[in-house]
Amino acid sequence: MTTLQWTPRTDAPRALVVRDGHARLGPAQATEMFLPFLEQAGFEVQVAESSEIYADRAVMERTDLIVQCVATSAISDAALRGLLDAVEHGTGLAGWHRGIADAYRNSSDYLQLIGGQFVSRPAAPDEERGTDESDRSRCYTVDLTDEGRTHEIMAGLEDFTLRTEPYWVLTDDLNDVLATTTYAARPDDPWHRPITSPAVWTRRWGDGRVFVATPGHSLVVLRDAHVRAIIQRGMLWASRPAAAA
Template sequence: MTGPAADALVVWGGWDGHHPREAVELFLPRLAEAGMRVRVSDTLAVYTDDDYMARCDLVVQCWTQGEATAEQVAGLSRAVARGAGLAGWHGGLVDAFRASTEYQLLTGGQWVAHLDGFVTHTIEPVLEQAEHPIIAGEASFALTTEQYYLHVDPANVVLATTTIVANDEAPWLAGTVVPQVWTRRWGAGRVFFSAPGHDPAVLRHPSVARITGRGLLWAAGLL
């Protein structure tokens, strides 16, 4: 399905605090360099365009909160089940469309908290997945940003985790290990998610940029 003429749909919108337009623009060159035809949309209506979605090879979504219609979620889900990849980061993928459990089932997780706001924490690759192309060669790295506490589907393949640091908001959760990077299958499609990405500065962190860029290509079947 994928190849030099593959089609990538990049959808941005929702809450402005995650700088969705600037965030997706960081990765447009990576998609173009991979030979993909890139279409950028600031509306969810494209998910109901069955003709286009049927030939789409990758959907990159950065849309925090907001609402999607049942038809829009169904259109996205059908496209991935047919073989399109779905990829995203931070709230742009797992804090979208909170009322849609169908969407949460597709993505494999849901944001529920970032305790104490910005905290210094470590992202740790899972040793058993060290050869996976998304995290191959990556070591643990520290970030000072939101540490995402997520409710996560047990069917995910977890590539990296974080250990919740001591905090005032819910101190009893300190020490909990929470998945931060994962992949999953949805029908014939691939799904990729990475938690770091509150703003473009985080996405420019070398390890975050590598993992995210590789994840997009992996979801498209190009890695």
């Protein structure tokens, strides 16, 4: 398959917001929260309701940033190839929670691109459990790493606490981890010591940049000042630099 050809541009940067998949995630409402920010940052924004947009070569050639919120959807071979080619040639990819780190489980190539996969939601400690067994929320701290404290995405932020669903994430060491969360082992858990998972990370892939934030389970979490700032900065960081557009 012929790869994309990228030519310099002098017009406004272009952001492609891709949303579909798991209804409980509220992809439309979640992404709508960030559209004004992208427009104010100077992006020309296009919204797509299906990941098949990734197979549209003309669209992908002129995209500087992809903001993805698709949850557990499958992806076609053509769409996957379009996404991989775009990122490798400099298009940025950004997202939060299941919209990026629990997407396209049918594709190992996608998981390699993202650098992390949700595998579990550790249960809350007994003293934090409510009466609703379906509520997996718990209080946990998002701890900035040493690298995170000097990174532009986390500038001026300190460790902060959220009450939301936590996620155990499998990752590799190509990620630059900017923040983590640590989950204790309860007596009835099958693991035997605290587990630390990345909460915010960046990744270089070819000429492109990937940004992932695991918080974002609900609109309430996305409205948290820390989470919102991290996602907004992460989108800007991931976008193709103007000089390369």
